[in-house]
Structures are given as C-alpha cells and as structure tokens.
Amino acid sequence: MVDMLIYLAAALAGIAFLMALYRFVKGPLAYDRVIAFDVMTIITITCIIMTAMITGRGIYLDVALVYALLSFMGVIVIARYLERSS
C-alpha cells in the first residue's frame, strides 16, 4: 500500500519535471526559461527528500537545505540582470 503510494508520487513528480523541462527547452522568451528553471529546482528539492526517504539516510536532507537557500539567489540575480539589460 505505502510502496504503491510512493511509486505513484515518484511518477507524478517525474511528469512534472518533464513538463518543466519542455518549457525550459522550448520557451520562446528568456523569462519562460527562468521560470522553468525555478520550477525544476523546486521539483529537484522534492526528489532529494524522496531519495532521503527511500534510502533512509537523514544526511541527504542537508543537501536539500543548501538547495533551498541557493536556488533563490540564482533566480534573483538573473531577474535583476534581465531587468537592467532591457
């Protein structure tokens, strides 16, 4: 029962990741790609936490913590650059 729920959750997260990747590859404007990068980062945090749950190692959560702090900084730097360059 719980294994089935975990497989279903991983499949849904994989579909979301592939949709964000489609927008990242295709996206007509620069802002589309930045938004897709942001969404990919958030889904990646979910994937890291699910990996920590599957393998049962709590040390992996620290990587998710670093991600949650750093992705935000990258998006803000890119948005400020695009705002100034236009």
Add this chain to the structure above:
Amino acid sequence: MSSLLTAMALVIATAAIGAAFVAISVNRISIAILAAGAVSLLASVLFLLLAAPDVAMTEAAIGSGLTTFLFFFVLGRIRGGKYD
C-alpha cells in the same frame, strides 16, 4: 525500491542532456549561463543518487550558486553587445 532510484537517475540524466543542448544551441549568453547552471544542478542530484552527499553539496554551492552569480556579475559589467 532501487529500481525507483534508477528510473529517477534516468529522468535526471535525460534532463541534463536537454539542458546542455539548450546551453549550446541558444544565441543569448544569459540563457546559456542559466542552462549551464541547470546542468550543474542536475549533476549534483546525480552525485546524490550515487551516494555522495558531500560532493553533491559542494557542486550545488559552487557550480550552481557561485558560478552563475559570478558569470552574471561579469556579464553585467561588460555589457556583452548584441548577444547578451
């Protein structure tokens, strides 16, 4: 459950190839830097799936955070002309 980790690694490796393709095919430098940051981010998840959390943390901090920040700082200074 290890088959689930293998499937996750396959999806993330496919996404890394797609982001690298974006990095070499787009004609704006800022998007290429963003795509290189995305490749680094996905590579750190692959390191994590290979059971190396310390390497993954370093890759996430330096490859995806510091390198993107530094490239955009320099690009804002030099005003790259028609390809920015």
Add this chain to the structure above:
Amino acid sequence: MQTLLDIIGGILLVSGTTFLMLGGLGLVRMPDIFNRIQAGTKATTLGTLLTLAGIGFMHPEWSVKLLLIGLFLLFTNPLSSHVLARSAERSGVDKTPKTRIDAFAEDHGDPS
C-alpha cells in the same frame, strides 16, 4: 500505529506531487509569462510543503530539519516569484490578449 502514520504520509505525499504535476501542466499550457509565474510558483510551493509534511509523517525523527526546509521555502519562493514578475513587468513583456483587467497600468499609466 506506524502503518497508520505511513499511510497518512503516503496520502499527503501523493497529494503534494499532484500539486507539483498541476504546476507543471500550468507551465506548459498557460498563455503568457505572468500566468506561468502564477501556476509555476504557487502550486509548486503548496506541493512541496505537502510533500514535506508527508515525509514528516513517515519519519518523525527528521521533523525539525524538514520544518527548517519548509520555512526556507516559504520565505524564498514567493520572493523569487515576486522579483521575476516585477522584472517582467518593468521590461515590458507582452501580456496575452485575453487580459481583462490590468490594475498596474490603470494606476501608473500605460508604460509604453
């Protein structure tokens, strides 16, 4: 008791990843930048928080670290979406022709 907590955590996990999937669908289907920001950050923030709650039910000994991750996401994620939306608005990105009400343009005059 443990199986009950596991089942509650699994249901929260599936609902959270459903919100992630809906956010990705909105990212593909929505017509312009601002709608994509709306779909791509709000839905995924809720989905990630639900996923964190579900894993907190499955492993109660990790709950402090999961709470910290959720707190960081709750601070940083709306901030990055706001910075993106402000940057897109100031650099004059085209809106979709289906836009009915533009309150920013009514308050500040037409930027073009």
